[in-house]
Amino acid sequence: MRIISGKYKGRRISPPNNLPVRPTTDMSKEALFNILNNYFNFTELRILDLFAGTGNISYEFASRGAEPIISVDGDFGCVSFIKKTAKEFEFDITPIKSDVFKFLEKNKASYDIIFADPPYGMEQRDFEKIITLIFENELLEEDGMMVIEHSKHTKLNHMENFSFDRNYGGSVFSFFELEGDEEETIDEEGDDDEFDS
Structure with missing residues (x-):
């Protein structure tokens, strides 16, 4: 696993083999951040990384200057590894061991970017619950x-505040924005498609 851009571009991170994770591939991660680059200057953005796993996505945001970053995962080993890596790189990442749904129900802070990478086999209704809790x-x-x-077997484009999605192999990224930004998003999505083809 490596950081693909920013201050620590090219640095490799080696998590323990026994963590219960499925890290986002470098190809998918690069595609994701190419899209986000069209919308954001990452410096000092507040980030929430849900089902953070190894911290793969959190490190990518941190390398680009985002801070603070909250990384939530229910596995003690994952949280310990993120804490260790954040200290090593001096990243402003706070790992939190919590059930993601309980965290979303109790959390009062707001964020510029929220990324969630639940287990692909999670029930459809639980994917929908994440979206509902965040916007409610x-x-x-x-x-x-x-x-x-x-995964491509999960469909989220019917949910409120859905903006667009992108498919990379067996992985899909679904993007959501507050509905007031919908018209602007459609225009920018069209521009983005020109680069995809």
Whole structure:
């Protein structure tokens, strides 16, 4: 696993083999951040990384200057590894061991970007619950964006605040924004498609 851009571009990170994770591939990660680059200057963005696993996505945001970053995972080993790596790189990452749904129900802060990478086999209704909790509890900033990574078998384009999605192999990134930004998003998506083809 490596950091693909920013201050620590090219640095490799080697998590323990026994962590219960499925890290986002470098190809998918690069595609994701190419899209986000069209919307954000990452410096000092507040980031929430849900089902953070190894911290793969958190490190990528941190390398680009985002801070602070909250990384939530229910596995003690994952949280310990993120804490160790954040200290080594001096990243402003706070790992939190928590059930993601309980965290979303209790959290009062808001974020510029929320990324979630739940287990691909999670029930459809639980994917939908993540989206519902985030928008009902107003956890996303007005100009912010939420991204959920999921398999092609999970469909989220019917959900409120859905903006667009991108398919990379067996992985799909679904993007959500507050509905007030919908018209602008459609225009930018069209521009983005020109580069995809």
